[in-house]
Amino acid sequence: MSTPKFAQIKQFIVNNIRSGMWLENQRVPSENELTAQFSVSRMTARRALSELTEAGILTRSQGLGTFVASFKSQSSLLEIKNIADEVKARNGNYSCTILVMEAIHAIAPIAIALGVEVDSHVYRSVIVHNENDQPLQVEERFVNPHLAKDYLHQDFHRHTPHEYLSQVAPLTEARHTVEAIMPSSEMCQWLNLYNEEPCLQVIRRTWSSAGIVSFARLVSPGSKYRLGGHLTFKK
Template sequence: MTDQPKFAQIKQHIIDKIRAGAWQENQRVPSENELSDQFQVSRMTARRALSELTESGVLTRSQGLGTFVASFKSQSSLLEIRNIADEVKERGGNYTCIVLSLESISAIAPIAIALGVEMDSLVYRSIIVHNENDAPLQVEERFVNPALAPEYLQQDFSQTTPHEYLTQVAPLTEARHTVEAIMPNEEICQWLDMFNEEPCLQVIRRTWSSHGIVSFARLISSGSKYRLGGHLTFKK
Protein backbone atom coordinates (compact mmCIF):
# COMPACT_ATOMS: atom_id res chain seq x y z
CA MET A 1 0.00 0.00 0.00
CA THR A 2 2.94 2.35 0.68
CA ASP A 3 3.84 2.26 -3.03
CA GLN A 4 0.43 3.65 -3.93
CA PRO A 5 -0.04 7.37 -4.62
CA LYS A 6 -1.42 9.21 -1.61
CA PHE A 7 -4.86 9.77 -3.20
CA ALA A 8 -5.13 6.02 -3.88
CA GLN A 9 -4.24 5.26 -0.25
CA ILE A 10 -7.03 7.56 0.89
CA LYS A 11 -9.48 5.89 -1.49
CA GLN A 12 -8.52 2.43 -0.23
CA HIS A 13 -8.86 3.62 3.39
CA ILE A 14 -12.41 4.82 2.72
CA ILE A 15 -13.35 1.63 0.86
CA ASP A 16 -11.93 -0.52 3.68
CA LYS A 17 -14.01 1.39 6.24
CA ILE A 18 -17.19 0.92 4.21
CA ARG A 19 -16.51 -2.74 3.46
CA ALA A 20 -15.81 -3.47 7.15
CA GLY A 21 -19.10 -1.83 8.13
CA ALA A 22 -17.38 0.89 10.16
CA TRP A 23 -19.00 3.52 7.90
CA GLN A 24 -22.63 2.83 7.07
CA GLU A 25 -24.79 4.03 4.19
CA ASN A 26 -25.59 7.77 4.41
CA GLN A 27 -22.91 8.29 7.08
CA ARG A 28 -20.76 11.39 6.74
CA VAL A 29 -17.11 10.70 5.90
CA PRO A 30 -14.14 12.90 6.89
CA SER A 31 -13.81 16.21 5.06
CA GLU A 32 -10.98 17.23 2.74
CA ASN A 33 -9.34 19.09 5.63
CA GLU A 34 -9.66 16.12 7.98
CA LEU A 35 -8.23 13.70 5.41
CA SER A 36 -5.39 16.04 4.46
CA ASP A 37 -4.41 16.28 8.16
CA GLN A 38 -4.74 12.53 8.72
CA PHE A 39 -2.68 11.53 5.68
CA GLN A 40 -0.35 14.57 5.68
CA VAL A 41 -1.29 15.56 2.13
CA SER A 42 -2.62 18.65 0.38
CA ARG A 43 -6.34 19.40 0.22
CA MET A 44 -6.12 18.89 -3.55
CA THR A 45 -4.97 15.28 -3.04
CA ALA A 46 -7.76 14.60 -0.54
CA ARG A 47 -10.25 16.26 -2.89
CA ARG A 48 -9.14 13.98 -5.75
CA ALA A 49 -9.77 10.86 -3.64
CA LEU A 50 -13.25 12.04 -2.61
CA SER A 51 -14.11 13.18 -6.13
CA GLU A 52 -13.11 9.88 -7.77
CA LEU A 53 -15.12 7.86 -5.24
CA THR A 54 -18.07 10.18 -5.79
CA GLU A 55 -17.85 9.78 -9.56
CA SER A 56 -17.82 5.99 -9.20
CA GLY A 57 -20.91 6.05 -6.97
CA VAL A 58 -19.26 5.00 -3.71
CA LEU A 59 -19.77 8.41 -2.10
CA THR A 60 -22.27 11.22 -2.57
CA ARG A 61 -21.62 14.91 -1.92
CA SER A 62 -24.13 17.45 -0.66
CA GLN A 63 -23.31 21.15 -1.01
CA GLY A 64 -22.82 22.69 2.40
CA LEU A 65 -23.34 19.41 4.27
CA GLY A 66 -20.36 17.26 3.32
CA THR A 67 -19.62 13.89 1.74
CA PHE A 68 -21.53 10.74 2.66
CA VAL A 69 -21.44 7.01 2.00
CA ALA A 70 -23.78 6.44 -0.94
CA SER A 71 -26.77 4.14 -0.72
CA PHE A 72 -26.10 0.85 -2.47
CA LYS A 73 -29.86 0.42 -3.09
CA SER A 74 -29.87 -3.09 -1.68
CA GLN A 75 -32.77 -4.58 0.19
CA SER A 76 -33.86 -8.03 1.33
CA SER A 77 -35.21 -10.10 -1.49
CA LEU A 78 -38.94 -10.67 -1.64
CA LEU A 79 -38.68 -12.63 -4.86
CA GLU A 80 -37.57 -16.19 -5.35
CA ILE A 81 -34.14 -16.46 -6.99
CA ARG A 82 -34.83 -18.55 -10.08
CA ASN A 83 -32.78 -19.87 -12.95
CA ILE A 84 -33.84 -18.07 -16.13
CA ALA A 85 -33.38 -21.24 -18.22
CA ASP A 86 -35.94 -23.00 -16.01
CA GLU A 87 -38.37 -20.06 -16.36
CA VAL A 88 -38.21 -20.27 -20.16
CA LYS A 89 -38.60 -24.03 -20.23
CA GLU A 90 -41.57 -23.93 -17.85
CA ARG A 91 -43.34 -21.60 -20.28
CA GLY A 92 -42.75 -24.15 -23.04
CA GLY A 93 -40.08 -22.04 -24.67
CA ASN A 94 -36.70 -22.96 -26.07
CA TYR A 95 -33.80 -21.56 -24.04
CA THR A 96 -30.46 -20.64 -25.61
CA CYS A 97 -27.81 -18.07 -24.78
CA ILE A 98 -24.90 -16.15 -26.27
CA VAL A 99 -21.75 -15.63 -24.20
CA LEU A 100 -20.44 -12.18 -25.08
CA SER A 101 -17.60 -11.99 -22.57
CA LEU A 102 -15.87 -14.23 -20.02
CA GLU A 103 -12.77 -12.64 -18.53
CA SER A 104 -10.74 -11.45 -15.56
CA ILE A 105 -10.77 -7.73 -14.77
CA SER A 106 -9.47 -5.39 -12.08
CA ALA A 107 -12.18 -4.48 -9.58
CA ILE A 108 -13.02 -0.78 -9.56
CA ALA A 109 -14.30 0.63 -6.28
CA PRO A 110 -18.06 -0.17 -6.59
CA ILE A 111 -17.35 -3.76 -7.69
CA ALA A 112 -14.74 -4.24 -4.95
CA ILE A 113 -17.21 -3.06 -2.32
CA ALA A 114 -20.04 -5.18 -3.73
CA LEU A 115 -17.88 -8.32 -3.67
CA GLY A 116 -15.98 -7.53 -0.47
CA VAL A 117 -12.56 -7.68 -2.14
CA GLU A 118 -9.59 -5.32 -2.44
CA MET A 119 -9.83 -2.52 -4.99
CA ASP A 120 -7.96 -3.39 -8.21
CA SER A 121 -7.84 -7.09 -7.30
CA LEU A 122 -8.76 -9.54 -10.07
CA VAL A 123 -12.40 -10.64 -10.28
CA TYR A 124 -14.27 -12.62 -12.92
CA ARG A 125 -16.77 -10.97 -15.29
CA SER A 126 -19.26 -12.52 -17.67
CA ILE A 127 -21.77 -10.96 -20.05
CA ILE A 128 -24.44 -13.31 -21.37
CA VAL A 129 -27.57 -12.75 -23.45
CA HIS A 130 -30.34 -15.18 -22.49
CA ASN A 131 -32.74 -16.04 -25.34
CA GLU A 132 -36.27 -17.41 -25.46
CA ASN A 133 -37.21 -18.99 -28.80
CA ASP A 134 -34.11 -17.38 -30.34
CA ALA A 135 -35.19 -13.86 -29.28
CA PRO A 136 -33.10 -11.91 -26.71
CA LEU A 137 -34.83 -11.90 -23.32
CA GLN A 138 -32.26 -10.71 -20.79
CA VAL A 139 -28.68 -9.40 -20.61
CA GLU A 140 -26.75 -10.62 -17.58
CA GLU A 141 -23.53 -8.91 -16.53
CA ARG A 142 -22.05 -10.73 -13.55
CA PHE A 143 -18.98 -10.16 -11.39
CA VAL A 144 -17.76 -13.16 -9.41
CA ASN A 145 -15.41 -13.56 -6.43
CA PRO A 146 -12.63 -15.91 -7.68
CA ALA A 147 -11.95 -17.19 -4.16
CA LEU A 148 -15.42 -18.76 -4.02
CA ALA A 149 -15.69 -19.93 -7.65
CA PRO A 150 -12.11 -20.40 -8.87
CA GLU A 151 -13.06 -22.34 -12.03
CA TYR A 152 -15.75 -19.89 -13.21
CA LEU A 153 -13.88 -18.90 -16.37
CA GLN A 154 -13.49 -22.54 -17.43
CA GLN A 155 -17.25 -23.18 -17.60
CA ASP A 156 -19.25 -23.63 -20.80
CA PHE A 157 -22.17 -21.30 -20.15
CA SER A 158 -23.87 -22.34 -23.35
CA GLN A 159 -24.61 -25.60 -21.51
CA THR A 160 -25.28 -24.28 -17.99
CA THR A 161 -26.14 -20.84 -16.62
CA PRO A 162 -23.94 -18.95 -14.15
CA HIS A 163 -26.79 -19.30 -11.63
CA GLU A 164 -26.78 -23.10 -11.96
CA TYR A 165 -23.00 -23.35 -11.69
CA LEU A 166 -22.64 -20.99 -8.72
CA THR A 167 -25.48 -22.72 -6.88
CA GLN A 168 -23.49 -25.96 -7.13
CA VAL A 169 -20.05 -24.68 -6.09
CA ALA A 170 -21.17 -22.01 -3.58
CA PRO A 171 -24.72 -22.81 -2.40
CA LEU A 172 -26.83 -19.69 -1.96
CA THR A 173 -27.54 -18.60 1.61
CA GLU A 174 -28.60 -14.97 1.08
CA ALA A 175 -29.51 -12.58 -1.73
CA ARG A 176 -30.25 -8.86 -1.84
CA HIS A 177 -31.43 -6.87 -4.81
CA THR A 178 -32.97 -3.70 -6.11
CA VAL A 179 -35.34 -3.44 -9.07
CA GLU A 180 -35.74 -0.29 -11.13
CA ALA A 181 -36.71 1.00 -14.57
CA ILE A 182 -33.88 2.37 -16.70
CA MET A 183 -33.42 3.75 -20.19
CA PRO A 184 -30.99 1.46 -22.06
CA ASN A 185 -27.84 2.67 -23.77
CA GLU A 186 -27.00 1.83 -27.37
CA GLU A 187 -25.08 -1.30 -26.39
CA ILE A 188 -27.97 -2.73 -24.37
CA CYS A 189 -30.39 -1.96 -27.23
CA GLN A 190 -28.13 -3.89 -29.59
CA TRP A 191 -27.82 -6.88 -27.27
CA LEU A 192 -31.58 -7.03 -26.66
CA ASP A 193 -32.39 -6.41 -30.33
CA MET A 194 -34.44 -3.32 -29.46
CA PHE A 195 -35.22 -0.97 -32.34
CA ASN A 196 -37.41 1.46 -30.41
CA GLU A 197 -36.14 3.16 -27.30
CA GLU A 198 -38.21 1.88 -24.38
CA PRO A 199 -37.68 1.46 -20.63
CA CYS A 200 -35.94 -1.68 -19.44
CA LEU A 201 -36.24 -3.57 -16.18
CA GLN A 202 -32.94 -3.72 -14.29
CA VAL A 203 -32.29 -6.00 -11.33
CA ILE A 204 -29.10 -5.45 -9.34
CA ARG A 205 -28.42 -8.52 -7.22
CA ARG A 206 -25.76 -9.63 -4.76
CA THR A 207 -25.59 -13.24 -3.58
CA TRP A 208 -23.89 -14.84 -0.59
CA SER A 209 -22.79 -18.34 0.37
CA SER A 210 -21.76 -19.40 3.86
CA HIS A 211 -18.19 -18.31 3.03
CA GLY A 212 -18.93 -14.78 1.79
CA ILE A 213 -20.18 -12.72 -1.15
CA VAL A 214 -20.22 -14.86 -4.29
CA SER A 215 -21.41 -12.55 -7.06
CA PHE A 216 -22.75 -9.16 -8.03
CA ALA A 217 -24.99 -9.16 -11.09
CA ARG A 218 -26.87 -6.71 -13.28
CA LEU A 219 -29.83 -8.25 -15.12
CA ILE A 220 -31.50 -6.12 -17.81
CA SER A 221 -34.62 -7.00 -19.76
CA SER A 222 -36.89 -5.17 -22.18
CA GLY A 223 -39.86 -3.82 -20.24
CA SER A 224 -42.27 -5.12 -22.86
CA LYS A 225 -40.89 -8.67 -22.76
CA TYR A 226 -40.19 -9.44 -19.13
CA ARG A 227 -41.75 -8.96 -15.72
CA LEU A 228 -41.15 -10.01 -12.15
CA GLY A 229 -43.74 -11.44 -9.85
CA GLY A 230 -43.98 -12.93 -6.41
CA HIS A 231 -46.38 -14.36 -3.87
CA LEU A 232 -46.32 -13.42 -0.22
CA THR A 233 -48.13 -15.25 2.57
CA PHE A 234 -48.77 -13.28 5.77
CA LYS A 235 -49.26 -14.94 9.13
CA LYS A 236 -52.51 -14.14 10.91
Protein backbone atom coordinates in the same frame (compact mmCIF):
# COMPACT_ATOMS: atom_id res chain seq x y z
CA MET B 1 -43.07 -43.94 -24.45
CA SER B 2 -46.37 -42.10 -25.00
CA THR B 3 -46.75 -38.50 -23.89
CA PRO B 4 -48.80 -38.13 -20.68
CA LYS B 5 -52.28 -36.72 -21.20
CA PHE B 6 -51.68 -33.65 -19.03
CA ALA B 7 -48.60 -32.82 -21.15
CA GLN B 8 -50.65 -33.21 -24.33
CA ILE B 9 -53.20 -30.74 -22.99
CA LYS B 10 -50.44 -28.28 -22.05
CA GLN B 11 -48.93 -28.50 -25.53
CA PHE B 12 -52.36 -28.03 -27.12
CA ILE B 13 -52.90 -24.83 -25.14
CA VAL B 14 -49.39 -23.48 -25.79
CA ASN B 15 -49.67 -24.22 -29.53
CA ASN B 16 -52.94 -22.31 -29.78
CA ILE B 17 -51.39 -19.31 -28.00
CA ARG B 18 -48.21 -19.32 -30.09
CA SER B 19 -50.15 -19.61 -33.35
CA GLY B 20 -52.23 -16.57 -32.44
CA MET B 21 -55.47 -18.55 -32.33
CA TRP B 22 -55.89 -17.62 -28.66
CA LEU B 23 -55.07 -14.02 -27.83
CA GLU B 24 -53.92 -12.32 -24.64
CA ASN B 25 -56.72 -12.23 -22.00
CA GLN B 26 -58.85 -14.66 -24.03
CA ARG B 27 -60.68 -17.36 -22.09
CA VAL B 28 -59.38 -20.91 -22.60
CA PRO B 29 -61.39 -24.16 -22.26
CA SER B 30 -62.46 -25.05 -18.74
CA GLU B 31 -61.48 -28.18 -16.84
CA ASN B 32 -64.79 -29.78 -17.83
CA GLU B 33 -64.33 -28.88 -21.49
CA LEU B 34 -60.77 -30.26 -21.56
CA THR B 35 -61.92 -33.38 -19.72
CA ALA B 36 -64.44 -34.09 -22.47
CA GLN B 37 -62.17 -33.08 -25.36
CA PHE B 38 -59.22 -35.24 -24.29
CA SER B 39 -61.18 -38.03 -22.56
CA VAL B 40 -59.29 -37.58 -19.30
CA SER B 41 -60.13 -37.12 -15.65
CA ARG B 42 -60.86 -33.69 -14.30
CA MET B 43 -57.74 -34.02 -12.13
CA THR B 44 -55.60 -34.41 -15.26
CA ALA B 45 -57.13 -31.33 -16.87
CA ARG B 46 -56.68 -29.37 -13.64
CA ARG B 47 -53.01 -30.35 -13.48
CA ALA B 48 -52.39 -29.03 -17.01
CA LEU B 49 -54.10 -25.72 -16.28
CA SER B 50 -52.41 -25.36 -12.90
CA GLU B 51 -48.90 -25.96 -14.28
CA LEU B 52 -49.42 -23.44 -17.09
CA THR B 53 -50.77 -20.94 -14.56
CA GLU B 54 -47.72 -21.42 -12.33
CA ALA B 55 -45.51 -20.88 -15.40
CA GLY B 56 -47.22 -17.54 -16.10
CA ILE B 57 -48.79 -18.65 -19.40
CA LEU B 58 -52.35 -18.67 -18.06
CA THR B 59 -54.10 -16.73 -15.35
CA ARG B 60 -57.10 -17.99 -13.37
CA SER B 61 -59.92 -15.90 -11.93
CA GLN B 62 -62.25 -17.58 -9.46
CA GLY B 63 -65.77 -17.68 -10.79
CA LEU B 64 -64.76 -16.40 -14.23
CA GLY B 65 -62.44 -19.03 -15.66
CA THR B 66 -58.92 -19.37 -17.03
CA PHE B 67 -57.43 -16.87 -19.47
CA VAL B 68 -54.32 -16.37 -21.59
CA ALA B 69 -51.94 -14.33 -19.46
CA SER B 70 -50.04 -11.21 -20.47
CA PHE B 71 -47.33 -12.05 -22.98
CA LYS B 72 -44.65 -10.54 -20.77
CA SER B 73 -42.35 -13.14 -19.24
CA GLN B 74 -42.57 -13.15 -15.47
CA SER B 75 -39.93 -13.73 -12.84
CA SER B 76 -40.41 -13.85 -9.10
CA LEU B 77 -39.22 -10.92 -7.01
CA LEU B 78 -39.31 -13.04 -3.86
CA GLU B 79 -37.07 -15.90 -4.91
CA ILE B 80 -34.13 -16.46 -7.23
CA LYS B 81 -34.94 -18.76 -10.10
CA ASN B 82 -32.75 -20.10 -12.87
CA ILE B 83 -33.78 -18.25 -16.04
CA ALA B 84 -33.37 -21.37 -18.17
CA ASP B 85 -35.89 -23.16 -15.94
CA GLU B 86 -38.30 -20.21 -16.21
CA VAL B 87 -38.19 -20.36 -20.00
CA LYS B 88 -38.62 -24.13 -20.11
CA ALA B 89 -41.54 -23.93 -17.67
CA ARG B 90 -43.32 -21.79 -20.27
CA ASN B 91 -42.59 -24.50 -22.88
CA GLY B 92 -40.12 -22.12 -24.50
CA ASN B 93 -36.74 -22.94 -26.00
CA TYR B 94 -33.86 -21.57 -23.95
CA SER B 95 -30.49 -20.61 -25.43
CA CYS B 96 -27.80 -18.09 -24.63
CA THR B 97 -25.20 -15.96 -26.36
CA ILE B 98 -21.93 -15.51 -24.50
CA LEU B 99 -20.49 -12.06 -25.20
CA VAL B 100 -17.73 -11.70 -22.59
CA MET B 101 -15.76 -14.05 -20.33
CA GLU B 102 -12.75 -12.35 -18.77
CA ALA B 103 -10.67 -11.59 -15.68
CA ILE B 104 -10.47 -7.88 -14.84
CA HIS B 105 -9.04 -5.59 -12.18
CA ALA B 106 -11.83 -4.56 -9.82
CA ILE B 107 -12.54 -0.85 -9.77
CA ALA B 108 -13.82 0.56 -6.47
CA PRO B 109 -17.62 0.01 -6.93
CA ILE B 110 -17.12 -3.61 -8.00
CA ALA B 111 -14.57 -4.29 -5.27
CA ILE B 112 -16.93 -2.91 -2.64
CA ALA B 113 -19.85 -4.95 -4.01
CA LEU B 114 -17.79 -8.15 -3.89
CA GLY B 115 -15.98 -7.39 -0.64
CA VAL B 116 -12.52 -7.66 -2.23
CA GLU B 117 -9.54 -5.31 -2.52
CA VAL B 118 -9.59 -2.57 -5.14
CA ASP B 119 -7.61 -3.58 -8.25
CA SER B 120 -7.69 -7.27 -7.30
CA HIS B 121 -8.65 -9.78 -9.99
CA VAL B 122 -12.33 -10.68 -10.36
CA TYR B 123 -14.21 -12.50 -13.10
CA ARG B 124 -16.70 -10.82 -15.45
CA SER B 125 -19.20 -12.37 -17.81
CA VAL B 126 -21.81 -10.88 -20.11
CA ILE B 127 -24.43 -13.30 -21.37
CA VAL B 128 -27.64 -12.77 -23.33
CA HIS B 129 -30.39 -15.20 -22.32
CA ASN B 130 -32.79 -16.01 -25.16
CA GLU B 131 -36.30 -17.39 -25.32
CA ASN B 132 -37.25 -18.92 -28.67
CA ASP B 133 -34.15 -17.29 -30.19
CA GLN B 134 -35.20 -13.80 -29.05
CA PRO B 135 -33.15 -11.86 -26.45
CA LEU B 136 -34.93 -11.87 -23.11
CA GLN B 137 -32.30 -10.68 -20.65
CA VAL B 138 -28.71 -9.42 -20.55
CA GLU B 139 -26.78 -10.65 -17.52
CA GLU B 140 -23.56 -8.87 -16.61
CA ARG B 141 -22.01 -10.66 -13.65
CA PHE B 142 -18.90 -10.07 -11.53
CA VAL B 143 -17.70 -13.07 -9.55
CA ASN B 144 -15.38 -13.51 -6.59
CA PRO B 145 -12.69 -15.90 -7.92
CA HIS B 146 -11.86 -17.16 -4.42
CA LEU B 147 -15.31 -18.75 -4.22
CA ALA B 148 -15.67 -19.87 -7.85
CA LYS B 149 -12.16 -20.36 -9.18
CA ASP B 150 -13.20 -22.26 -12.34
CA TYR B 151 -15.91 -19.81 -13.37
CA LEU B 152 -14.24 -18.72 -16.62
CA HIS B 153 -13.76 -22.33 -17.71
CA GLN B 154 -17.46 -23.21 -17.63
CA ASP B 155 -19.56 -23.90 -20.70
CA PHE B 156 -22.55 -21.69 -19.99
CA HIS B 157 -24.33 -23.00 -23.07
CA ARG B 158 -24.85 -26.17 -21.02
CA HIS B 159 -25.68 -24.62 -17.66
CA THR B 160 -26.26 -21.04 -16.52
CA PRO B 161 -23.98 -19.08 -14.18
CA HIS B 162 -26.70 -19.34 -11.55
CA GLU B 163 -26.65 -23.15 -11.76
CA TYR B 164 -22.87 -23.34 -11.55
CA LEU B 165 -22.57 -20.90 -8.64
CA SER B 166 -25.36 -22.67 -6.76
CA GLN B 167 -23.28 -25.84 -6.91
CA VAL B 168 -19.87 -24.49 -5.95
CA ALA B 169 -21.04 -21.82 -3.48
CA PRO B 170 -24.58 -22.63 -2.31
CA LEU B 171 -26.68 -19.52 -1.83
CA THR B 172 -27.39 -18.40 1.73
CA GLU B 173 -28.44 -14.79 1.17
CA ALA B 174 -29.37 -12.42 -1.64
CA ARG B 175 -30.17 -8.73 -1.89
CA HIS B 176 -31.49 -6.91 -4.91
CA THR B 177 -32.81 -3.59 -6.13
CA VAL B 178 -35.16 -3.08 -9.07
CA GLU B 179 -35.54 0.01 -11.22
CA ALA B 180 -36.61 1.15 -14.66
CA ILE B 181 -33.81 2.44 -16.90
CA MET B 182 -33.30 3.65 -20.44
CA PRO B 183 -30.83 1.29 -22.12
CA SER B 184 -27.52 2.38 -23.58
CA SER B 185 -26.89 1.94 -27.30
CA GLU B 186 -24.78 -1.12 -26.49
CA MET B 187 -27.60 -2.61 -24.42
CA CYS B 188 -30.07 -1.94 -27.25
CA GLN B 189 -27.79 -3.84 -29.59
CA TRP B 190 -27.53 -6.81 -27.21
CA LEU B 191 -31.31 -6.93 -26.73
CA ASN B 192 -32.14 -6.31 -30.41
CA LEU B 193 -34.08 -3.16 -29.53
CA TYR B 194 -34.53 -1.05 -32.64
CA ASN B 195 -36.45 1.65 -30.78
CA GLU B 196 -35.40 2.72 -27.32
CA GLU B 197 -37.80 1.55 -24.65
CA PRO B 198 -37.64 1.44 -20.85
CA CYS B 199 -35.96 -1.66 -19.49
CA LEU B 200 -36.22 -3.41 -16.16
CA GLN B 201 -32.90 -3.58 -14.30
CA VAL B 202 -32.27 -5.85 -11.32
CA ILE B 203 -29.05 -5.41 -9.34
CA ARG B 204 -28.38 -8.51 -7.27
CA ARG B 205 -25.67 -9.52 -4.78
CA THR B 206 -25.48 -13.10 -3.55
CA TRP B 207 -23.74 -14.66 -0.56
CA SER B 208 -22.66 -18.13 0.44
CA SER B 209 -21.52 -19.15 3.92
CA ALA B 210 -17.96 -18.21 2.85
CA GLY B 211 -18.75 -14.64 1.73
CA ILE B 212 -20.03 -12.60 -1.23
CA VAL B 213 -20.15 -14.76 -4.35
CA SER B 214 -21.32 -12.46 -7.12
CA PHE B 215 -22.67 -9.08 -8.11
CA ALA B 216 -24.95 -9.10 -11.15
CA ARG B 217 -26.86 -6.65 -13.31
CA LEU B 218 -29.85 -8.16 -15.12
CA VAL B 219 -31.53 -6.04 -17.81
CA SER B 220 -34.70 -6.99 -19.70
CA PRO B 221 -36.94 -5.07 -22.13
CA GLY B 222 -39.93 -3.67 -20.28
CA SER B 223 -42.24 -4.96 -23.03
CA LYS B 224 -41.09 -8.55 -22.55
CA TYR B 225 -40.48 -9.03 -18.85
CA ARG B 226 -42.07 -8.39 -15.48
CA LEU B 227 -41.49 -9.25 -11.86
CA GLY B 228 -44.13 -10.73 -9.60
CA GLY B 229 -44.53 -12.65 -6.40
CA HIS B 230 -46.99 -14.28 -4.06
CA LEU B 231 -47.07 -13.93 -0.29
CA THR B 232 -49.02 -16.09 2.13
CA PHE B 233 -49.60 -14.63 5.59
CA LYS B 234 -50.27 -16.75 8.62
CA LYS B 235 -53.29 -15.81 10.72
